[in-house]
Amino acid sequence: MDSEPLVVATSRGLYCPPGDFYIDPRRSVQTAVITHGHGDHLRPGHARYILARPGLAIARARLRGRPDILPLDYGASVALGPTTVSLHPAGHILGSAQVRIEHEGRVWVVSGDYKRQSDPTCSAFEPLPCDMFISEATFGLPVYRWPPVAAVIEDIAGWWRANRDRGLCSVLYCYALGKAQRVLAELSAFTTEPVHVHGAMGELVEIYRSAGIAMVPTLGTGTPLKADYRGALVLAPPSAARSSWMQRIGEHSSGFCSGWVLTRGERGRRGCDRGFVLSDHADWPALTATCLETGARRVALMHGHSAALVRFLTEQGVDASALEHPAVRMAADERGAPDDEAELRYRSP
Secondary structure (H helix, E strand, O other), X not given: XXXXXXXXXXXXXXEEOOOOEEEOOOOOOOEEEOOOOOOOOOOOOOOEEEEEHXXXXXXXXXXXXXXXXXXXXXXXXXXXXXXEEEEEEOOOOOOOEEEEEEEOOEEEEEOOOOOOOOOOOOOOOOOOOOOEEEEEEOOOOOOOOOOOHHHHHHHHHHHHHHHHHOOOXXXXXXXXXXXXXXXXXXXXXXXXXXXXXXXXXXXXXXHHHHOOOOOOOXXXXXXXXXXXXXXXXXXXXXXXXXOHHHHHOOOEEEEEEOHHHHOOHHHHHOOOOEEEOOOOOOOHHHHHHXXXXXXXXXXXXXXXXXXXXXXXHHHOXXXXXXXXXXOOOXXXXXXXXXOOOOOOOEOOO
């Protein structure tokens, strides 16, 4: 029987008592183990950061000052007190990681955000055998089943072509970190035409290129207001829809990339003309399969929908429960909060 837990929920976030470190803390701490570079996971103000090496350039671009950062190769370990900690691919965005904690023969894994669909912009999720698995459950309802990525990207390309034939610009809203680069990489199978990107995305796109990620050519949008974007595809963060930046685009059709457009209709599309179901989180089949694949005797769920997944896992003989605490009930719901460009905000689900 387990003794003291290796991870507990606190007001600062997930905390490992024996190792004296936090995972994605929301307030300043001495040692922060970071799962990935989205703004609700990577925050400034910590004394020391530990993160996966592929995400190092993202962290340096997003953190103010010159913080102490220890980058770890995937699978490499570091001793934090009496615990051994290693980071493993999560398949969410470039540099995303699961946190594996070993202590006195016990292994706990914190998934961070993850997905199981193929993605040319980041390392694929690596299932980790463990005693306790702390999993996200953002899309933890049976209705969430993602369509094939190639079909979604082909739909985006067809929408772009149709708008061009009508003399319209195509504005596709997607998150500046992860989603935009994934779209640009997946479009390579359909076109070599350049795509315009909002200024909030430019540096991040170049970070991905420097990491060896192949994407279609990109152009900025820092041109005069009277620039002609007819027929062009422009990627922009959702926050741009409410900004004066849109004045330079002219007549256009708008689209939104999100897992939520699968079920939320007009609200999920955020008023856009089209919705494209493309998520960087695991869907229901991936969540259920992953939780069972770890072989964990216990599973704790956080972020979003958990009740249905708890019921499913319990029926499979797994000791499952929701990890409920205000500090870890994140808004990992892809609703298009300003990308910090903070991507996703903490809120009650």
